[in-house]
Amino acid sequence: MSAELREHAGRHYAIQFHYALPDDSWAVELSKAVPAPPAAWAETPNAATHLPGPAFLVALIPDEDPDLEPTVRIYSPDEHVIPYEIMQWFMEQVSGQVERCRIAFEQSEPEVK
Template identity: 45%
Template sequence: MADYWDHGGVRYAIQSIYSLPDDAWCFELSRARPDPQTTQGWLPGNAVVFALVPDEDLSLEPTIHFDAKELDLPLAVLARFMEIVTAEAERCRAALLEAAVPADRNGPG
């Protein structure tokens, strides 16, 4: 599933998928393209930036990868992408830390 938004007259897409080989969420930022199967739909284009957010190992850090040959990005578009990736990284890290706490330290319940 992709989320779409417009900036400066251009529609962008952020798509997230789980990468089993990496044990990480992968977020891809692209310029959206019209869906040839519909008259109103959109599809993600080729990824310009993608981020891997590990959710199985606290020792691994999220990483960002760029494909600079695709297109230039406005700073506001990249900032929005980074906000989404940062929020997901914080969510994954919190879930891992919570899972690492022994049951007797979780308090009553």
């Protein structure tokens, strides 16, 4: 799983990308980033100071059927306030993943003659 971190107004957020087998889709997850345990990374140069926490927004992007629409699911028993800049960053990442999946699908289709 790859992750990207961003700070906004003193809060840390993370976006993770992974393949969700049950959904046959790529998942792009938004979460608050949590502090990394200092003891675990004390001896690692350039170690991350924050790690992704539990996701509260998950975009699912189907990659096997271009007719299926991407969806966004909300996972949270708690209320989360998402700053506009962070939501825009998340949706840009989702849009990029949609584009990559559609290009890959088009390139994998056999030519019709």
